Amino acid sequence: QVQLVESGGGLVQTGESLTLSCVVSGRPLSYYAVGWFRQAPGKEREFVARILRSGNVNYADSVKDRFTTSRDNAKNTVYLQMNILKSEDTAVYYCAVTARGLVTKTPDSYDYWGQGTQVTVSD
Numbered sequence: 001q002v003q004l005v006e007s008g009g010g011l012v013q014t015g016e017s018l019t020l021s022c023v024v025s026g027r028p029l030s031y032y033a034v035g036w037f038r039q040a041p042g043k044e045r046e047f048v049a050r051i052l053r054s055g056n057v058n059y060a061d062s063v064k065d066r067f068t069t070s071r072d073n074a075k076n077t078v079y080l081q082m083n084i085l086k087s088e089d090t091a092v093y094y095c096a097v098t099a100r101g102l103v104t105k106t107p108d109s110y111d112y113w114g115q116g117t118q119v120t121v122s123d
Helices: none
Strands: 003-007 010-013 018-025 033-039 046-051 057-059 067-072 077-082 091-098 117-122
Touching (some): 003 091, 018 033, 018 091, 033 067, 046 067, 057 067, 077 091
Parallel strands (some): 010 117
Antiparallel strands (some): 033 046, 033 091, 091 117
């Protein structure tokens, strides 16, 4: 059984940074592409970033140049470094993995999800 556990969320002020971690167990991380998504209250889950098996990355326009995702297959861990945080970044953040050949930016493209970690950015 594949399990994902996120950590690193918290309460910060505008302009500060946080790094989220996502530890994958049950199967080596190298099998998977990894997506980061977030969901704010009353809103749909939205794409934040993804890192493919190759290491190629993509970001949502809203976080480009502020967020960076990386992976350490040896540690089965994926990271999301979030800089210059804004109040609109407040949400529950999720990591998700897929072994499919086609990886899109929509939640239904991913097979396993973590429980989420809360990020709150105050003005």
